[in-house]
Amino acid sequence: MDPRLEPLFTPWKIGNCEIKNRIVLTSMGGTNLLGWMEKHHFDQEGARFIMEVAKNNAGLVLPGCQPVYNPMYGQWLYKNEKMYEDLKNWLPKFHETGAKLFVQLTAGFGRSFTISTMMETLYTNKLLRVLSKPFMDLDKITATASPSPNRWSDKVPSRELTVEEIKEYVAAFARCAKLLKEAGVDGVEIHAVHEGYLLDQFTLKYVNHRTDQYGGSFENRYRFPVEIVQAIKKECGDDFPVSLRYSVRSMTKGFREGALPGETFTEAGRDMEESEKAAKYLQDAGYDMLNCDNGTYDAWYWAHPPIYMPENCNLTDVEHIKRFVDIPVVCAGRMDPRAAAASIAEGKIDGAGFARQFLADQEWVTKMMEGREEDIRPCILCHNGCFNMCHYKGVPNDQDLSDSLHLSRCAVNAETMQWDKHYIQKTSSPKTVHIIGGGIAGMEAARVLKLKGHEPVIHERSGILGGTFIPASAESYKEKLRDLLTWYRRQMGLLNVEVHLREEIMDTSQFGNAPVIIATGAAPRLLKGVPGYELMIEACEYLNGREVGEVVAVIGGGLTGSEIAYELALKGKKPIIIEMKDDLISQKGVCLANSSYLREWFALHKVPVYLETTLKEVREGSIICRTKDGKEVEIPCDSVISSAGYISTPLVDQRKNTYLVGDCKKVGNLRSVVWSAYEAAMKI
Template sequence: MKQEYEALFTPWKIGNLEIKNRIVLAPMGGTCIFGWMEPGGSHFDKEAARLLLKIAKHDCGLIIPGIAPVKDMLGGKWLYQNKRKFAELAEFMDELHATGAKMFVQMTAGFGRSFALTAPLAMLAKNKALNTLAKPYIDAEYLTAAPSVLPNRWADDVTTRAITEKEIKDIIYAFGETARLCKEAGVDGVEVHAVHEGYLLDQFTLKYTNKRTDDYGGSFENRYRFAAEIVKEIKDKCGDDFPVSLRYSVRSMTKAFQYGAMPGEDFEEIGRDMEESERAAKFLQDAGYDMLNCDNGTYDAWYWAHPPQYMPQNCNLEDVEHIKKFVDIPVVCAGKMEPDVGAKAVKEGGIDAMAVGRQFLADPKWVSKIKKGREEEIRPCICCHSACFNLTKHNGTANDQDLTESAGMCKCAVNPRSMQSKKYRVKPTDKPKRVAIIGGGVGGMEAARILALRGHEAEIYEKTSELGGVFIAAAAPEFKEKDKQLIAWQKHQLKKLGVKIHYNYEVKPDSLPSADEYIIATGAEANRIPIPGAADYAMDATDYLLGRKQVGKDVVIIGGGLTGCEIALDLFRKGKNPQIVEMKDDLIAVKNMCLANTSYLRDCFKTNKVPVYLNAGVAEITDKSVKVNLKDGRTVELPADDVIMSVGYHPIPLLQAAKNVHLLGDCKKVGNIRSAIWGAWDIAMKI
């Protein structure tokens, strides 16, 4: 192990509980030990348990599963009323403790206005009669209840009702009872979710979401009363020695409803600013909390709690180190934490431990790999959120996420085995075959890797001199460092496995290499739109990203999808003047694209006044400008030294699917990193 990591592998205490090292699994919705979005309500989730146990076996010190609502999402039963699941939890705790790790169960009071309503649930929330009919199964009105009447974060036409004092008291009691059952099951502590991220308890603490006039609104003490009474109830039921952590956002980083602050921005905070946080942290410690598990943000500034690629590494560390000065209890920091930076902060006393979430989905063994000096073996999380947490919103929609995605979170785009260990597994073959993979992009490389692990002879035929395919272009911006690391990881794995690679080898349909099976992974090519002047004056997105063509100061990007917006961000950070033209009524208006990622881009462009033209069409491109037709009938002429086309792709399969020919990735259907890698597994497991 490198000396720079040593501070992470020292013991520490939460109250009287000793933890073997300073690495914490951050709680993530989906890794819930009590599953919560399935018919029948909550239950002991064996798939989550398998993942958590693997993480514990590979040297994580403190395990915190995802949220357990104290009242079931489906069916409305209180969590403490189902004793069977706690018996199963007790058996699991024996297994987990055998690894040397400790575990807290995170309990939540609810979501309030942050509940991610899909269109059907939004309909229930708006229609009392329909909600009454559905209430025995799901009560949308209760699930969205907030401190006050507020706009729902996801469905613009839904307002929440105010939660009643009786409901508050019932929730407080439920926290105590659930914590007691967790303690009896051998759980080492609990975490209260959350004065954090704009969830229900946090909404009570924030002036912009709490307009109450009773004992739970108004003054500072009243706004923080709900959270304080919960920890007191838990301590009454479980004793002062039973550790209770609080998930805590140091600052809200919020400028308005649905509008967050950029890193380093000077802005007027409408939520919890640092001055209030200094007072709140001490108040919550004195109420009885034994640890603060910290980051920043609300659902209105969601990219602070779920940082995409565009956010800085260790983005919350400075604020968390500051707040530690005001408390005597341990403080943990989450948010794109890097081990070397976390270790340095621990060594210098800035924090007590670092929390890591989605990197554990990408590679549950990453901690043990660091200990063994095998950093090059760590599969990186690329912060895409495309499988783990793809709650989606764009103009005019509620949560535009498929129902199957809502029910099955914390899967991983780059590691299909996370939360899908039964479906995706490497099973050795008893009939080795020679498999030719035509195309060395991320899908082709992953297929070769799995085939080699299974015992097949896989060979890659790549028409260029480099592996990575179109993902090389996607990884080009400076903020895509983790994408570059993923390509490097795949190359390293193929070298270790001895996979043969044929570079500069273009396969033609009539000159296929000898093989038993063929995987066609030839990708896609850019769409062309018949715009006057495009052929003469516009370049493809990949031409820019790969550095084939340089651009001037004023650049028009035609297409406001993810690639177009990422190009605009890259140009802005390089000091250029990007302008986006998009035919839809919002940027990145697609399903299953995480709001944390998309809202950062929208907020960044809004804050920095990057011109965005929605509901717009391009009339003509000239050598100096782009003429754009607007929805209101006007035509504007945008100055343009260069024009970049980012209007999607279409498949270019070398062959059609057949008995021994398998189409993979974009050459079958244009998708993303998740569809490429999962598709590779789907094919490679069946050969």
């Protein structure tokens, strides 16, 4: 192990609870022990994930947050006593790992509850609203400190929570905590004065306009989380640890408007001055640890940092807040282990929180300890699998129901949290399998086939493995994607996969009856109907190194075009975005944390964006566009980059034992590429 990492592997205490090292798995919805958005039960799939993390040397493990009032079915968490018995029977095996378990409890989401189009229909139709109450009471689920707009939808506003309801929640926290303690859980964490969830909404002045004992003064705004910890300590004793998930700063300008790193702004929520006071106040109320980051749902990229956010984005603020408390402080949010270790060594923080990296590779801590960091499958911060709640103009949460109900799956690891669907089973009849295309899909298929006992052979027409993922990972801020590409190439070597470079296959008949996987990807959609289209530079050409001028028009404001425009601006160029739709990144599968960062970054840096605008002509030195009101406008520019999407380009093969994977089957994202390749390899 790198000696610089050693401070991560020293013991520490939360109250009287000793933790063997400073690695903390922070909670993610979907990794729950007692069910997620379903009837409460001891969740075997969540337990398997938690056990894998514990066996692989995490010190403190926090499963996904458990609402004390279930948004689905309206069930209180303390009412199903059997699941606590099941948890009690499971915990001795967990504790054999040496890890400690805190269960995170939440009062819920309030105005941050992710509303879908179906939920809008349930709420706006009076009859459906009544009929749906037994399994989804949106009026109760979305209630908050004061009447407020929902983060996702204008059609489902949030009403004010009553004092009677607040008292009911406080009592529920205490009852759940007692049951968890009796089951053998080492502590609980309260979620949270954090991320703009319900409890945080009470503390934030831009949401809370109450005039009773839960609004107005500082003490009143923080009364709800204070009463919760006091009730738990009364029920469970002072020696039962209670952590608090805590956002140091809200980094929020107002409803649905965050503040970017380095931005000068007026804080609408909790600023550092208030946080210094609040941290000590919450400690004195009884909390034994602060598990910290920044942000709210209105500034979601702080709590769920996309790849555009800087590494260790919350560390400086968390180090600052530790100076005002005597209890342990954990920092989370795109943490680099070496930076975390250095901060721990200097006494600036006490623990380091990690989440999504555990989804990509449950063994990553063990590999780090053993000096095998090159074997760690990296998280690329995409949110495609784990947290793809998507939002754009006119549409609330655009997310498949299966994704809403099954969070914390992973784009780069098809097995995580779906072991019953994706698994390696050794074959009894090994075959040679030819794979046409050496991009991510081809390499993932080869990896799974080799682990099953087959002999995959990759045929790649270029001189290097990687396919379109090479340009896709080329931007300066995409080092994590380049790490994933390196990991895949290394796997091909470690597994001794046969690879033929500079070999283009046009006809699969030469392989006889052998199975064939076609992973030939997609081709760019060229705007050949636009006069002057030949003057445009295709997106991958630019990403592969083609030079551009000073002012660059990017045709297409989807994710690829927006990321290219972002890269151009980072390099000092002057991008202009032309998009036919009424919003940027108006596409399913892109998490709001990712898309809102880019939209707000372009607005802050005054990048010209033409929405509902169509390219009509490309000229030397300008483009002609038609705006939504039918007017033609000439926009001067030095270069034009086309990012108009991609078209599947499968190699035609009529044989039965041929499988299409990745973008040649259907253009998607990295998740669809990896999962489809895994599934095809499973079938052989």
